[in-house]
Amino acid sequence: AQSVTQLDSHVSVSEGTPVLLRCNYSSSYSPSLFWYVQHPNKGLQLLLKYTSAATLVKGINGFEAEFKKSETSFHLTKPSAHMSDAAEYFCVVSPYGGATNKLIFGTGTLLAVQP
Amino acid sequence: GAVVSQHPSWVICKSGTSVKIECRSLDFQATTMFWYRQFPKQSLMLMATSNEGSKATYEQGVEKDKFLINHASLTLSTLTVTSAHPEDSSFYICSARDVLARSYNEQFFGPGTRLTVL
Numbered sequence: 001a002q003s004v005t006q007l008d009s010h011v012s013v014s015e016g017t018p019v020l021l022r023c024n025y026s027s028s029y030s031p032s033l034f035w036y037v038q039h040p041n042k043g044l045q046l047l048l049k050y051t052s053a054a055t056l057v058k059g060i061n062g063f064e065a066e067f068k069k070s071e072t073s074f075h076l077t078k079p080s081a082h083m084s085d086a087a088e089y090f091c092v093v094s095p096y097g098g099a100t101n102k103l104i105f106g107t108g109t110l111l112a113v114q115p
Numbered sequence: 116g117a118v119v120s121q122h123p124s125w126v127i128c129k130s131g132t133s134v135k136i137e138c139r140s141l142d143f144q145a146t147t148m149f150w151y152r153q154f155p156k157q158s159l160m161l162m163a164t165s166n167e168g169s170k171a172t173y174e175q176g177v178e179k180d181k182f183l184i185n186h187a188s189l190t191l192s193t194l195t196v197t198s199a200h201p202e203d204s205s206f207y208i209c210s211a212r213d214v215l216a217r218s219y220n221e222q223f224f225g226p227g228t229r230l231t232v233l
Contacts, residue, residue: 036224043119043208043226044159090158103149103210103222105158 002027002095006106014114019063019078021109023091026072032094033074034103035065039087047089050074061085086113118142119211121225128199129233136194136228138209145211148192149222150184153206165192199232206230 007022025031035047048059055067065076074091091106118141128134138148146167151159163184165171171184181203183195192211196203206229210222 034221041227041229044210044224046221046223049221102161102164105160107158 002031002093002104004091004093004104004106006089006091006109008109009107010110010112012112012114013081015083016080019076019081019085019111021076021089021091021111023065023074023076023106024072025074025091025093027093027095029095033065033067034092034094035059035063035074035076036090036092037087038090038108044090047076081111081113083113083115086111117213117223119145119209119223119225121207121209121228123228124226125229125231127231127233130200131198133195133197134199134230136196136207136209136230138192138194138211138225140190140211140213140223143211143213143223144189144215145192146189146214147212148186149210149212150182150192150194151208151210153208153227155206159208162194196230199230201232204230204232 003026005024033050036044037047038044047063048057050057050067058064063078065074067074089109093104120139122137126134148165150162152162153159161174162177163171163173165184165186167186167189173179181197186192206227208227210224
């Protein structure tokens with residue numbers, strides 16, 4: 001069975017410090033992996049995606065994530081947090097490398113950025 | 116590009132009434148649309164997959180007679196919550212796949228519809 005585990009429900013950082021949001025996945029096949037961000041009362045926005053190309057994926061707003069097959073991880077990082085990064089972040093897996101329609105969402109990590 | 120809209124953005128209704136939510140792909144054709152439900156402080160749960168011109172496929176535990184889905188065109192899918200009850204209050208989000216896109220498995224999400232049933 002395919003699943004996604006976001007290890008932290010809440011992460012708090014100070015503005016200007018690094019961000020690390022952790023995600024582990026379980027998939028029987030080569031998955032596609034995504035990170036989405038959701039600001040309050042707004043729709044989901046795609047930050048970045050991994051689809052079996054380069055293992056280090058760069059996304060929007062300075063975010064990046066590294067696919068590590070040996071660790072079944074896809075952690076999201078950013079070198080320096082900005083106040084506008086405060087939001088809910090979802091790690092998402094699409095099993096079978098995209099041959100199926102379904103997206104499986106993690107439980108989300110709420111990022112707080114302190115001034 | 117790849118914009119998905121939803122209407123209405125929020126709705127309040129009385130218990131027992133029906134509510135229709137529209138999901139539109141504005142600048143691409145979406146043969147497949149998806150409907151999700153998100154309860155407060157929880158993740159998105161897929162309710163159903165909607166294919167243009169055919170019946171929707173519902174996830175286990177989702178009542179197809181209560182959540183009616185119609186996908187009559189390549190740019191519009193509707194979700195009707197019939198005989199709504201307070202426990203149906205939730206944030207409903209749709210997404211769509213652009214089958215002509217290079218990364219065909221990517222879904223584009225609408226802004227969501229907040230339903231409150233009194």
